[in-house]
Amino acid sequence: MSKRYPGAEAFAVEELDFEVPAGEICVLVGPSGCGKTTALRMVNRTVEMTSGDISIGGNSIREGDPAQLRREIGYVIQQIGLFPHRTIAENIGTVPTLLNWEKDRVRARSAELLELIGLDPEYGDRYPSQLSGGQQQRVGVARALAADPPVMLMDEPFGAIDPINRSRLQNEFLRLQAELRKTVLFVTHDVDEAIKMGDRVAVLKKGGRLAQFASPTGLLMEPADDFVEDFVGADRALKRLALMRVRDVDLWTAPLAQAGDPCEPVRTAVAAAEVPHALLVDNESRPLGWLSRRDLAGESVPENADSTADPLIDADSVLRDGLATLLQSGSLYAPVVDPRGRLTGVLSVEIVSDFLSSREASESELSAAERPHD
Ligand SMILES: Nc1ncnc2c1ncn2[C@@H]1O[C@H](COP(=O)(O)OP(=O)(O)OP(=O)(O)O)[C@@H](O)[C@H]1O
Numbered sequence: 001m002s003k004r005y006p007g008a009e010a011f012a013v014e015e016l017d018f019e020v021p022a023g024e025i026c027v028l029v030g031p032s033g034c035g036k037t038t039a040l041r042m043v044n045r046t047v048e049m050t051s052g053d054i055s056i057g058g059n060s061i062r063e064g065d066p067a068q069l070r071r072e073i074g075y076v077i078q079q080i081g082l083f084p085h086r087t088i089a090e091n092i093g094t095v096p097t098l099l100n101w102e103k104d105r106v107r108a109r110s111a112e113l114l115e116l117i118g119l120d121p122e123y124g125d126r127y128p129s130q131l132s133g134g135q136q137q138r139v140g141v142a143r144a145l146a147a148d149p150p151v152m153l154m155d156e157p158f159g160a161i162d163p164i165n166r167s168r169l170q171n172e173f174l175r176l177q178a179e180l181r182k183t184v185l186f187v188t189h190d191v192d193e194a195i196k197m198g199d200r201v202a203v204l205k206k207g208g209r210l211a212q213f214a215s216p217t218g219l220l221m222e223p224a225d226d227f228v229e230d231f232v233g234a235d236r237a238l239k240r241l242a243l244m245r246v247r248d249v250d251l252w253t254a255p256l257a258q259a260g261d262p263c264e265p266v267r268t269a270v271a272a273a274e275v276p277h278a279l280l281v282d283n284e285s286r287p288l289g290w291l292s293r294r295d296l297a298g299e300s301v302p303e304n305a306d307s308t309a310d311p312l313i314d315a316d317s318v319l320r321d322g323l324a325t326l327l328q329s330g331s332l333y334a335p336v337v338d339p340r341g342r343l344t345g346v347l348s349v350e351i352v353s354d355f356l357s358s359r360e361a362s363e364s365e366l367s368a369a370e371r372p373h374d
Pocket residue numbers: 005006008012030031032033034035036037038039189
C-alpha cells in the first residue's frame with residue numbers, strides 16, 4: 001500500500017508490504033513522521049490509500065462500506081479520545097450501540113469489559129475526567145474491544161502514560177491478548193515497547209518504507225542494515241536479556257542440605273561446587289538460607305542458616321529482571337524458584353555475562369526459546 005497526501009511531494013507511506021498472521025501482535029515502529037499512523041489508518045479507511053490494497057481474512061477492504069469496516073475494527077489512539085460528556089459505560093458501549101444492540105446487552109457488555117480491564121463496576125457511571133490517565137487508557141482499550149472485533153489497531157496506546165503505569169498496562173494487555181488472540185497492529189516509536197509487545201515487528205523508515213520485518217529476536221540478532229541497528233540501539237545486547245526467561249538458561253547448582261543431615265558430605269560438596277556455599281532447603285526443596293562454614297563445622301546441619309536465601313528469583317521472570325534483582329541486592333548469585341517456591345537452580349551474574357558475550361550460543365538458545373509473553 002502507498003499513500004501520498006494531496007499536495008505532498010513525497011509519499012507518507014511507500015509500497016509497504018507485509019502480512020500479519022491472525023491472532024498475533026504486529027508492531028509498527030519507527031521515528032516520528034515515518035508514516036506509522038498513516039499506515040494504521042489506511043487499514044480502517046480513515047485515510048484512503050493512494051494505491052495498493054489491504055486484505056483482512058482474504059477480503060479487500062476496498063469492498064464494502066467504510067463505516068461498516070470501522071465498526072468491525074477496534075481502534076485505540078494515544079489521546080484516548082473518550083467522549084467527555086458520556087459516562088464510562090456509555091463510552092465502552094459506543095460501537096455496540098451503533099450496531100443496535102439491545103440496551104441490556106450493551107450494559108452487560110460494558111460491565112463485563114470493566115471487569116476484564118480491572119476497574120470496579122461503579123466506574124461505569126463516572127465521566128472520563130473523573131479517571132486517571134491510566135484508567136482512561138484502559139477504558140479506551142475496553143471500548144475498542146466492545147463489539148469483539150477480530151482486528152485491533154492501536155496507535156501509541158500507552159504513549160501518554162508514565163513508565164511504571166505503562167509497563168503495567170503493557171503486561172495487562174499481553175495477559176488479555178493471551179486469552180483474546182486478536183490480530184493487532186500496534187504503533188509505537190519506542191523500540192523497547194516494540195520488542196516487548198510484538199510477535200513481529202515492522203521497522204519503518206522515513207517515507208513509510210519497510211526497513212525490516214522480523215521477530216523481536218531477529219531484530220536484535222540480525223538488524224537488516226545500519227538504520228535498524230542504530231534504531232534498535234547500542235544496548236541491544238542488554239535488550240536481548242528481555243527475550244530470555246531465567247528458566248531457559250543453564251543455571252548453576254548449589255550443594256543442598258536439610259536440617260539434621262550430616263555435615264561432612266556437605267563440606268565435601270561445597271569444596272567442589274560452582275556455588276561456594278550450600279543452601280539449606282526444607283523437605284519440599286524450598287530454599288531457607290545459605291549455610292556458612294561455621295554452620296557446617298559441627299556434626300549435623302543446623303535448623304537455621306547464617307544468612308537468608310533472599311533474594312529469590314522467579315524462574316518465569318526474564319533474564320533482565322533476574323539480573324536487576326541481583327544488582328539491587330548486591331548478590332553475585334541467588335536461588336531460582338518455581339511458582340511453588342521450589343528450587344530450580346542458582347542464577348549468577350556470571351551466567352548473565354556469559355550469556356551476553358557468547359553470541360553464537362545465545363542465538364541458538366534464543367531461536368529455541370519461547371517468546372517471553374506466552
Ligand atoms: N492529513 C495529512 N495531510 C498531509 N500530510 C500529512 C497528513 N497526515 C500526516 N501527514 C504527513 O505524512 C507523514 C507521515 O505522518 P504520520 O502521522 O503517518 O507519521 P507517524 O509515523 O505516525 O509520526 P509520529 O510518530 O510523530 O506519530 C508526515 O510527513 C506527515 O507530515
